[in-house]
Amino acid sequence: MQFVCMVSAAVAWPAMGFSQQSPRMPRVVYLSPVNIPAQVNALRAQLRELGYIEGRNIRLDFQDAAGHVDELPMLAEKLVQAGDIDVIIAISTAAALAAHKATQTIPIVAFTAVDPVGSGLANNLARPGGNVTGIAVFxxxxxxxxxxxxxxxxxxxxxxxxxxxxxxxxxxxxxxxxxxxxxxxxxxxxxxxxxxxxxxxxxxxxxxxxxxxxxxxxxxxxxxxxxxxxxxxxxxxxxxxxxxxxxxxxxxxxxxxPDFADGSRHLVAQLDRVLKGAKPSDLPFERPTKxxxxxxxxxxxxxxxxxxxxxxxxxxxxxx
Missing domain, CATH: 3.40.50.2300 (Response regulator)
Structure with a gap:
């Protein structure tokens, strides 16, 4: 009887180990008209301050249009169609509009230079109402x-x-x-x-x-x-x-x-809230105070x- 129990345990053990998979890492796509290494490095550092380590508990994918703004909508569409995106960070109003056109369901955290209500990204600042929130510089x-x-x-x-x-x-x-x-x-x-x-x-x-x-x-x-x-x-x-x-x-x-470095920290704080389950529709757009x-x-x-x-x-x- 003891032998049978040992055999049963041996058979059950691999199945138990197989079911205990590592938790899925969220994938965040950073969409910008152009690559600015200093901004990318600052974002990584600010995420680390909040406990997000690239490759350990978050996946980061940096995408840009190499300065060709007209290509942003096509780039955003391809990214959305490929799937497996938890949040899009959109740098600039142009990137935010391109991402919003490509998806109305994937959360978008945007850094916009102009009024997000006037540009059609939000219903109002306090309750954006859609899938876009972030920082609005005005x-x-x-x-x-x-x-x-x-x-x-x-x-x-x-x-x-x-x-x-x-x-x-x-x-x-x-x-x-x-x-x-x-x-x-x-x-x-x-x-x-x-x-x-x-x-x-x-x-x-x-x-x-x-x-x-x-x-x-x-x-x-x-x-x-x-x-x-x-x-x-x-x-x-x-x-x-x-x-x-x-x-x-x-x-x-x-x-x-505004101090854009300070604005970037607020942007990452918004991203953190979304990754933890907050809905962009309920997260007010923030404005720089400095x-x-x-x-x-x-x-x-x-x-x-x-x-x-x-x-x-x-x-x-x-x-x-």
Whole structure:
């Protein structure tokens, strides 16, 4: 009898071991118009702080359109059709719209520059109602402030240029520059970079020479070419205001806008909630609460730009 029991146990043991499989790791797809390694590395670090270790308890799949924004809808559609996605992180309004068009069921956590209600991603901010939540920057508001700052530091400037790509050339991004600029006595022109590979052509010295000042709006494709853009614009010795502090840290003259690194932490916190079972329809879109005015005084001196003590006193950070 004892022998029979031992044999039965031996037969049952493999079956028991087979049923105790490792829990399935959630797969998160990161969808962006362009690859920015610094942002990807920051996301991984922020996830680790919350206990998510890639390959151990989460799978991360980074997908981008290599700067070709028109390809985002096709890319999103292919990803959704392939299946096995738990959450999509969408970086930019364009990526969020592409993901939302491809699926109305897979949760989407988005980082959008413009109003998600106005762009059709949510019914309202407090209760989005669909499968999209995240962080909404509302760049319309900060863009107006950048134009006002430019009038203050360049009172004689007339011709104002903004630089956009297909990510930011729509009315929600360019419109505020145009409207605020005209009210403050600027003539405004939009320099559209249709192909990031032709950036130097679109922002050639001959073209930039026709303007007195530059105001930039948030644009993830432009951020991927930050160093080149700063070099091209700084060569004009004319003032340019950028949308976030990292531009100033990399040599840009001035920035006003939200700290996108802080915004990324809030985005990852939203992702964490969704992975733990929260529904995007019930998760309010968050708005940045920290806005910084930063000035690179070294760059200003090199460009021969003088700033009033009043402007310098308002700055949250001045790089000497």
């Amino acid at each position: 760049s319309e508001e900060t863009t107006i402030k950048r134009v006002e700052l430019m009038r203050e530091i360049a009172p004689r400037a007339i011709r104002l240029a903004t630089v956009t790509t297909k990510v930011s050339s729509g009315p929600q991004s360019f419109g505020p520059v145009l409207e605020a600029g005209r009210k403050l006595g600027f003539t405004v022109e939009n320099l559209v970079v249709n192909d990031p590979g032709e950036l130097a052509k679109t922002l050639s010295p001959e073209i930039l020479a026709g303007f007195d000042a530059f105001v930039f709006v948030p644009d993830v494709v432009l951020s991927a070419h930050m160093t080149e853009i700063i070099k091209l614009v700084s060569a004009t010795t004319k003032p340019a205001i950028f949308p976030s502090p990292d531009w100033v840290s990399n040599g840009g003259f001035m920035s006003f806008g 806005f910084d005015l930063r000035i690179n005084l070294r760059t200003a001196r090199m460009m021969g730009i003088e700033l009033s003590p009043m402007v310098l006193a308002r700055a949250d950070e001045v790089i000497e």
